[in-house]
Amino acid sequence: MQDPNEDTQWNDILRSKGIIPEKEKEVTEDEILNIAENTVNEKTGRAPTDLENKTLDELDELEDEEDEKVLLEYRHKRIAELKELANKSKYGEVKEISGKDYVQEVNNAGEDIWVVLHLYKHGVPLCTLINQHLASLARKFPTTKFLKSISVTCIPNWPDSNLPTIFIYHNGNMVQQIIGPIELRGMKLTEPELEWMLGQEGAVPTKLTEDPRTKVKDVLFSALRPGSDNQNDNDDW
Numbered sequence: 001m002q003d004p005n006e007d008t009q010w011n012d013i014l015r016s017k018g019i020i021p022e023k024e025k026e027v028t029e030d031e032i033l034n035i036a037e038n039t040v041n042e043k044t045g046r047a048p049t050d051l052e053n054k055t056l057d058e059l060d061e062l063e064d065e066e067d068e069k070v071l072l073e074y075r076h077k078r079i080a081e082l083k084e085l086a087n088k089s090k091y092g093e094v095k096e097i098s099g100k101d102y103v104q105e106v107n108n109a110g111e112d113i114w115v116v117l118h119l120y121k122h123g124v125p126l127c128t129l130i131n132q133h134l135a136s137l138a139r140k141f142p143t144t145k146f147l148k149s150i151s152v153t154c155i156p157n158w159p160d161s162n163l164p165t166i167f168i169y170h171n172g173n174m175v176q177q178i179i180g181p182i183e184l185r186g187m188k189l190t191e192p193e194l195e196w197m198l199g200q201e202g203a204v205p206t207k208l209t210e211d212p213r214t215k216v217k218d219v220l221f222s223a224l225r226p227g228s229d230n231q232n233d234n235d236d237w
Contacts, residue, residue, distance in 0.1 A: 092142035094118075094134050099154045105147060107172045114144045114203045115169040119151040119158060126181050126189070127164045133191040140195075141204040168203050176201045185213070 097105050097117075109115050118134055120127035131148060138146040151158040151165065158165070166178040178184055178197065185193060192212040199206030 090142070091145050092139055094131065094138050094146040094148050097147050097149050097154070099149070099156075102149075102154060105145075106167075106169055109145055109169065109172065111171060113171070115167075116144060116146050116198060116203050117154075117167040117169070118146075118148040119154055119163065119165040119167070120148060121151050121160060121163055124160075124163055126184065126187055129187060129189065130164050130166075130184065130194065133189070133194045136191055137195055137198070137204065141206075144198075144204050168198070168201050170202070175203075 095105070106115050106117060116134070118127075118130055120131060134146050134148065138144070151160075151163055162179050164181070164184055166184070167174060168176040168178075190212065192208065195204060195206050196208050196211050196213075198204045199208060
């Protein structure tokens with residue numbers, strides 16, 4: 001049977017008489033690409049954007065403008081953050097208060113303000129040590145409000161056995177209280193340890209990730225574990 005799409009004189013006659021259909025038109029590669037692109041645009045509702053019509057140099061220039069815009073937005077954001085930090089960094093020292101100042105200085109300290117109050121008494125060595133540590137921490141964390149007050153001046157009849165005492169407040173509410181020499185680890189308390197304790201409650205933005213005293217405990221406990229060298233030495237004795 002003769003191919004109806006073949007270019008012959010006989011087929012031309014048959015086509016003119018309507019006996020066979022017209023020859024199928026060849027579709028070029030460019031036409032196929034155009035059809036495909038138009039189909040995608042119809043399905044997604046996307047029309048060619050200005051970006052598709054830009055040269056590489058124009059795209060590079062636009063990219064530089066976008067980078068500048070991002071950097072400018074970041075700069076404004078960073079300036080706002082620094083201003084907020086500067087507004088909060090208004091303490092930097094341990095302020096002495098009395099009982100009549102308590103409500104104003106502690107309960108009404110302000111929104112999102114952390115307050116660390118140390119109740120102490122002259123002549124108590126651990127109180128003196130803690131005041132020294134707090135003075136250093138106040139300079140290190142100026143966004144935290146550090147206060148101190150002679151115990152019975154602040155709270156009448158506060159027992160000496162409770163000294164030193166540290167109260168931690170946030171938004172005017174008490175968050176934690178650390179009472180007595182045992183909870184405050186005695187005269188061997190170091191500044192990093194006190195920073196860690198305050199940081200655990202959120203009172204200071206410490207960067208310490210573990211208790212500085214933990215390693216000392218681990219060494220002590222490891223020496224007492226069965227099978228340790230010290231234990232073997234004791235067995236020999």
